[in-house]
Amino acid sequence: MLIDDPQSWKACTGGLDLDGFRYTHIRAENIGEIRNRISWLASATCGKLTFSSQPWRQFAQVLRENGDDSAARKVLMAREAQYISHEQTQMRARYEAARTCDWQQGPAFLKQCLRADGLWLEYQVHRLWSCLKRLVIGYGYDPKRPLYCSVALIALGAMLAHLGWQAGVFAPASDQILTSPDWLTAMAADPVSPTQPWLSSASAQHYEAFSPFLFALDTYLPVMDLGQERSWAVTTVTTTGSIGRALWVVLQAAGWIVTSLGIAAVAGLVQKGRND
Known part of the structure; x- marks a missing residue:
């Protein structure tokens, strides 16, 4: 059983060493606030050349056995943040060491500079x-x-789609419609935003109706086909349309990233292969 006094942590002038420390239970009054315990665990990690996740996993395991799964997840998230910070500190140190090169070294100088650039790129990708x-x-x-x-991004996408529809930046994504007499008549009436005058034509009555929500959902979800993207496209005739096209590309990319990470998280793939 772990029974301690937070004030005693500060008395450890040489720093805390919790690596290998095992316990199966924590007295209720000694658990304290989770953020204080996270600071306790972090203080045992700070400044060390190697990172050990054992103290973090030990504490999270005891919390789970006590029925506090939410607190255990917070501890493990904090552990991951500490691990990443430790990794990035080492990567930054390698980059700083590589960039201190002397141009008088000749060809070796160029090689060292390229290595430093590679380490810098690796560091930035890791941060992202x-x-x-x-x-x-x-x-x-x-x-x-x-x-x-996903809910927030789809809601934002639906709002932008609604504003884009009001601004007239959407047009039918059909060659048959775009070459039809009704569309040519609408183009003559409004060359910049012909969709609105075209909607009153006979051919528009049998075309896929535009839905801001379904268009955003269809754009965001990579494996779903609701017919909106196949039926409607953002025109780039105006600056607003060009901005809208760029925003839909960003929304589509966000959909791929979020759904992929979500599947990986549910499957537990994010934490696989960790040997720290």
Whole structure:
């Protein structure tokens, strides 16, 4: 059983060493607030050359056995953040060491500079990937986050689609419609936004009706075909249309990223292969 006093942690002038420390139960009054326990675990990691996840997993396991699964997930997410911070510190150190090269070394200077550029790129990609994992799936410990992200992005997409429809940036994505007499008449009436005058024609009555929500959903979900994307397209005649086209590309990319990470989180693939 773990029984301790938080004030005693500060008395450890040489730092805490919790690696290998095992316990099966924590007295209720000694659990304290989770953020304080996370600080306790982090203080045992700070400044070390190697990272050990054993103290974090030990504490999370005890929390789960006590029925506090939510707190256990918070601890594991904090553990992942600490691990990533440790990794990035090492990557940054390797980059700083590689960029201190002397141009008088000749060909070796160019090779060293290329190596430094590669390390810098690796560092930035790692930061971006870590940020995505934290925001979208809570490092794999919060599978509900992709659902929340998806709802927010689809709602935003539906709002933008509605505004785009009002601005007249959508047009039928059909060669038959675009070469029909009704469309040519609408083009003559309004060359910039012919969709609105075309909607009153006979051919429009039998065409797929535009739905901002379904268009956003169809764009966002990579494996779903609701017919909206096949029936409607964003024109780039105006600046608003060009911006709208770019936004739909971003929404589509976000759909691929969030759904892929969500599937990986549910399947437990994010944490597989970790040997820390």
